[in-house]
Amino acid sequence: MTAAPLLFAERTSVEQVELGNELAPRFDAAGLLPAIVVDAASSQILMLGQMNPDALERTIVTRQAHFWSRSRQALWRKGEHSGFTQTVERMLVDDDQDAVILLVRVEGPGSCHVGFRSCFYREVDLDSHMRPSRLLRTETEPAFDAAAVYAGLPNPTKL
């Protein structure tokens, strides 16, 4: 999109970045900014996505969550394949403006490519002294049939 230089302010001082009222995002060495996605209705954290400037701009302008897929090296509108879109109701930004939170309204049963409601469906068993550390399921049943919903698409998980 062409409006990005207008949508984001230049970063000119620490005070402007931390206490100002202009969006002046900072992208990391890879050109990305992490976006924490929260279900606005339940307050559950659904996923952590990465945004390049284009993804952040499209998200603000369209209110549809967009990300940069590192595994596919492509811009990605959440739900473009599954139909499980995320409409942004609110977007928060942190002190140094290198991370955002999206409070979203989710279409469909889940946001995780494995088929769970949230990508965070396991927790580390901090009481266990087993090595390696053990994971426990917090969502026991998938929310949808990922193999059907994402049929024909490569799995984004990389080793």
Add this chain to the structure above:
Amino acid sequence: MTAAPLLFAERTSVEQVELGNELAPRFDAAGLLPAIVVDAASSQILMLGQMNPDALERTIVTRQAHFWSRSRQALWRKGEHSGFTQTVERMLVDDDQDAVILLVRVEGPGSCHVGFRSCFYREVDLDSHMRPSRLLRTETEPAFDAAAVYAGLPNPTKL
């Protein structure tokens, strides 16, 4: 710390990573993994930190949140200067194990170096068509006097 190779499993297959019960984290090209920190009592998202393998291991073993400071290029135990420590009650991990959530008990009034309770004390005004995008305060008053608490320390915000 020396136990890291034992604490984390090697990543051997997509199925193991997504559906297994072993912690097998993936660090990005910079050797880091983002950690979303949530106040366990209020469910408020407080900050987004970055962990290298050492920080993740120390967090699990000690249950005190540790991060890697990119601005200082140093391991950092949250609260080591301010006293505002974060004790980890639960740790969740995502589908491809490249992000975690820490549910923490916070000592003190806040977790943000600017002096607010949460680092996410502003939101983007999505209803405004002003350019650049405008930010609105969600926390109007600081929670503590950051200049006093962090006296003598460099500001971690980079332009």
